[in-house]
Amino acid sequence: MSEDIRSRLEEICSRTVKCLEEAANSETLNEIRVAVLGKKGELKELMKGLKDVAKEERPKVGQMVNEARDLIEQNIAMVRDRIEKEKMLYDLEHEKLDVTLPGRKAEIGHRHPNQIALEEVERIFVGMGYEVVEGPEIEYDEYNFTKLNIPADHPAKDEQDTFYINKEIVLRTQTSPVQARVMEEGKLPIRMISPGRVFRSDEVDATHSPSFHQVEGLVVDKNITLADLKGTLQEFARAVFGPETKTKFRPHHFPFTEPSAEMDVSCFKCGGKGCRFCKGEGWIEILGCGMVHPHVFEMCGIDPNEYTGFAFGVGLERIALLKYEIDDMRLLYENDIRFLKQF
Numbered sequence: 001m002s003e004d005i006r007s008r009l010e011e012i013c014s015r016t017v018k019c020l021e022e023a024a025n026s027e028t029l030n031e032i033r034v035a036v037l038g039k040k041g042e043l044k045e046l047m048k049g050l051k052d053v054a055k056e057e058r059p060k061v062g063q064m065v066n067e068a069r070d071l072i073e074q075n076i077a078m079v080r081d082r083i084e085k086e087k088m089l090y091d092l093e094h095e096k097l098d099v100t101l102p103g104r105k106a107e108i109g110h111r112h113p114n115q116i117a118l119e120e121v122e123r124i125f126v127g128m129g130y131e132v133v134e135g136p137e138i139e140y141d142e143y144n145f146t147k148l149n150i151p152a153d154h155p156a157k158d159e160q161d162t163f164y165i166n167k168e169i170v171l172r173t174q175t176s177p178v179q180a181r182v183m184e185e186g187k188l189p190i191r192m193i194s195p196g197r198v199f200r201s202d203e204v205d206a207t208h209s210p211s212f213h214q215v216e217g218l219v220v221d222k223n224i225t226l227a228d229l230k231g232t233l234q235e236f237a238r239a240v241f242g243p244e245t246k247t248k249f250r251p252h253h254f255p256f257t258e259p260s261a262e263m264d265v266s267c268f269k270c271g272g273k274g275c276r277f278c279k280g281e282g283w284i285e286i287l288g289c290g291m292v293h294p295h296v297f298e299m300c301g302i303d304p305n306e307y308t309g310f311a312f313g314v315g316l317e318r319i320a321l322l323k324y325e326i327d328d329m330r331l332l333y334e335n336d337i338r339f340l341k342q343f
């Protein structure tokens, strides 16, 4: 009987050791361990036969089984070591890191075309001695309209054009109210520009947005004339659109200036011959301007007999769209980094 068990043990041991040698991963290793040493494993099954063994032989047989178990356990431990080493080598090989490769750059955004245009406008006027002043986006009706000589029945005051917060307070529809604020402060002479956001109750399309940006300009001093206005704005146009740029002043009407004009620049694509870009005109409208209206001076506490001045307002988006030849204003508000990165 004990001989029978011995030969079965030998067979189990040699088969198991062979299987272990071939085991390639810890799952297979575990399966082998359970099949031989587990609760329902081959060794446990064999132990059940112990009761049929003669009493005096039992210790010997028990010892044989223990030796077989020790042998298998030692082999399992060895094979586990081998598998772990193999896995480590595999991982080292496959997770190899080339520390000399350049890192992956995080996208941190990009300067917006509006911002680039604004910085250019500011640079030009600051270079001419202007100060940059900011005013509130939420503004009194009085500054946005009344003090700028815009009468109560002016179409711009219609709710269709203006966002009213209440009867007296609006989202400013232009940066011109900053003129009134600066003049009221009474520090003369004045040479300022005021960039900022304005709001109009417009539907969004390729050329309109309910919120856009303007840069206001104001000069007040003794003996300021229309020639100063023209010279300054010509200089500005050449700085933005190139030294060959010609300018043209067309009579226009703004309530807060008299006389008023719109300034066109010669098309910088075709030099004025007429092309698709300027819609065959040769000229592109750029800004509104004029000599400060005496009523505005009076309402803001400046004596129009002593002082004169000029003012202008330019759309920042318009400058950015023209300079970068962007044909849809909506692109400026989407902040798609792939678009912004082009400028």
Ligand code: DAH
Binding pocket: 173, 174, 175, 176, 216, 217, 254, 256, 257, 287, 288, 289, 290, 310, 311, 312, 313, 314
């Ligand atoms: N505020 C005017 C607008 O939004 C632009 C403008 C025109 C501003 C003439 C001025 C100016 O200061 O003198 O259309």
